[in-house]
Amino acid sequence: xxxxxxxxxxxxxxxxxxxxxxxxxxxxxxxxxxxxxxxxxxxxxxxxxxxxxxxxxxxxxxxxxxxxxxxxxxxxxxxxxxxxxxxxxxxxxxxxxxxxxxxxxxxxxxxxxxxxxxxxxxxxxxxxxxxxxxxxxxxxxxxxxxxxxxxxxxxxxxxx
Amino acid sequence: xxxxxxxxxxxxxxxxxxxxxxxxxxxxxxxxxxxxxxxxxxxxxxxxxxxxxxxxxxxxxxxxxxxxxxxxxxxxxxxxxxxxxxxxxxxxxxxxxxxxxxxxxxxxxxxxxxxxxxxxxxxxxxxxxxxxxxxxxxxxxxxxxxxxxxxxxxxxxxxxxxxxxxxxxxxxxxxxxxxxxxxxx
Numbered sequence: 001x002x003x004x005x006x007x008x009x010x011x012x013x014x015x016x017x018x019x020x021x022x023x024x025x026x027x028x029x030x031x032x033x034x035x036x037x038x039x040x041x042x043x044x045x046x047x048x049x050x051x052x053x054x055x056x057x058x059x060x061x062x063x064x065x066x067x068x069x070x071x072x073x074x075x076x077x078x079x080x081x082x083x084x085x086x087x088x089x090x091x092x093x094x095x096x097x098x099x100x101x102x103x104x105x106x107x108x109x110x111x112x113x114x115x116x117x118x119x120x121x122x123x124x125x126x127x128x129x130x131x132x133x134x135x136x137x138x139x140x141x142x143x144x145x146x147x148x149x150x151x152x153x154x155x156x157x158x159x160x
Numbered sequence: 161x162x163x164x165x166x167x168x169x170x171x172x173x174x175x176x177x178x179x180x181x182x183x184x185x186x187x188x189x190x191x192x193x194x195x196x197x198x199x200x201x202x203x204x205x206x207x208x209x210x211x212x213x214x215x216x217x218x219x220x221x222x223x224x225x226x227x228x229x230x231x232x233x234x235x236x237x238x239x240x241x242x243x244x245x246x247x248x249x250x251x252x253x254x255x256x257x258x259x260x261x262x263x264x265x266x267x268x269x270x271x272x273x274x275x276x277x278x279x280x281x282x283x284x285x286x287x288x289x290x291x292x293x294x295x296x297x298x299x300x301x302x303x304x305x306x307x308x309x310x311x312x313x314x315x316x317x318x319x320x321x322x323x324x325x326x327x328x329x330x331x332x333x334x335x336x337x338x339x340x341x342x343x344x345x
Binding site for chain 1: 171175178179182185194195196197198265289290291293294295296297298299300
């Protein structure tokens with residue numbers, strides 16, 4: 001029974017194939033570095049170098065083939081973006097609209113630093129505050145009429 | 161309001177507007193949807209082996225008649241549900257369109273058992289190590305490409321096809337194409 005269930009589960013997965021033959025160490029390091037930059041289409045946020053999926057293995061094969069054929073890193077990234085757009089790159093390039101995503105946090109940090117610096121400096125550099133004016137005595141005009149029994153009662157209560 | 165207050169207010173409004181724009185752009189799309197950039201571009205050439213006869217099939221030799229390429233695998237559940245739809249279309253519209261299945265990440269033995277050889281409704285091609293699938297920007301199976309008579313990719317459906325969608329896509333494939341984009345290599 002266990003073997004049957006196991007067989008059923010395994011049958012629902014793609015037969016795994018080994019990756020293509022590794023290149024010499026220097027070029028293989030390039031393959032792995034490029035693979036780390038490219039997003040696996042079948043996984044959630046994983047690079048094709050880190051994923052075990054069959055699609056990622058196929059894409060790593062392609063990277064290896066392109067490196068072996070003498071393509072530059074830029075050309076290899078271009079091969080994938082021409083098919084999947086910038087989505088294929090785990091780190092979007094800092095150009096066009098993407099520049100906002102890179103610059104905005106820096107601008108906000110800079111703005112915050114300026115605001116904090118100004119707040120800290122202000123008490124030392126600001127001129128001493130003028131002495132507070134003594135409160136103006138209440139004029140008779142502001143006072144309620146003396147014949148208001150309720151106000152008189154409250155005042156009497158407060159004076160206790 | 162003082163001049164300084166006005167500047168602070170305007171700066172905050174500008175930053176908020178930019179953030180809202182970026183967020184709206186991001187939230188406006190399905191995060192699971194993988195963009196497809198080959199629409200309107202010439203289909204990358206391929207030479208694949210037929211599963212039944214072993215004869216090589218080249219894309220360049222298929223030009224002149226619209227082509228439907230259906231990527232599938234025997235280990236893919238939705239492919240099993242979709243297969244009769246493609247087979248029905250192949251039987252019914254085989255005079256007007258060419259239908260080919262492309263076996264993705266699978267063994268020949270499994271594919272033969274799945275496709276009902278030696279009498280398949282449409283020929284199946286073996287994509288060794290998924291080289292052709294990567295060239296076509298396949299992200300999983302089932303996926304179906306609709307290529308016109310001039311070899312231009314008109315559409316890709318990255319989901320199991322139902323009869324209605326199949327009919328709509330075939331009808332669209334008969335319409336004249338728009339301007340062709342540059343070749344992708």
